[in-house]
Amino acid sequence: MHRRIADSLLELVQGDITCQRVDAIVNAANSRLAGGSGVDGAIHRAAGPTVLEEISQQYPEGCPVGSAVISSAGNLPAKWIFHAVGPIWQGGKQGEPELLKSAYRTCLQLAAEHRCESIAFPAISTGIDAYPVDRAAADALTTIIEFLRQLDSALQVRIILFSPGAYGAFSRVLEKLLQE
Numbered sequence: 399m400h401r402r403i404a405d406s407l408l409e410l411v412q413g414d415i416t417c418q419r420v421d422a423i424v425n426a427a428n429s430r431l432a433g434g435s436g437v438d439g440a441i442h443r444a445a446g447p448t449v450l451e452e453i454s455q456q457y458p459e460g461c462p463v464g465s466a467v468i469s470s471a472g473n474l475p476a477k478w479i480f481h482a483v484g485p486i487w488q489g490g491k492q493g494e495p496e497l498l499k500s501a502y503r504t505c506l507q508l509a510a511e512h513r514c515e516s517i518a519f520p521a522i523s524t525g526i527d528a529y530p531v532d533r534a535a536a537d538a539l540t541t542i543i544e545f546l547r548q549l550d551s552a553l554q555v556r557i558i559l560f561s562p563g564a565y566g567a568f569s570r571v572l573e574k575l576l577q578e
Contacts, residue, residue: 399569401576403546406553408539410572412565415558416444419475421514424505426522427481430460431467436525437560441479445472449479464500468508478512480505484523487530498523498534499541506545509553516554521564531564535571543575 466482485497523529
């Protein structure tokens with residue numbers, strides 16, 4: 399599924415984020431930037447050990463929740479990896495929506511700063527961090543659409559969803575947001 403937002407393109411794709419040929423791939427990282435399971439583990443396995451070495455040296459203190467840092471992409475078919483740290487879901491009363499939106503916004507700002515023409519996101523925080531997929535879709539898509547409407551250049555934003563359920567949730571939310 400794809401939709402035009404101003405001069406940009408927003409796409410939803412069911413697939414493997416490590417195979418995306420884009421300028422930047424977003425990693426759903428932990429705050430220690432130590433690698434992990436799920437999307438984080440898959441990206442580090444595909445990128446190779448040099449990426450983990452690089453971020454360990456550049457960011458020894460890690461990255462705060464709601465933010466992101468940049469590294470090279472190693473063996474991935476991209477120029478950069480943006481390591482975004484989303485919140486762990488705790489019922490929505492601990493600022494999780496604002497933190498998730500901030501993680502997406504920071505990645506979009508990094509893309510603009512580095513003159514990216516394309517970026518691929520996973521569904522940040524929806525795996526082990528247990529953020530409800532429908533809520534995550536609404537928070538992510540609202541943030542992305544607002545950013546693209548204000549951007550003065552074109553950007554291809556691709557959200558890569560691993561499961562059919564996540565793809566369905568993001569599709570439903572995107573259709574609803576664009577009808578409002």
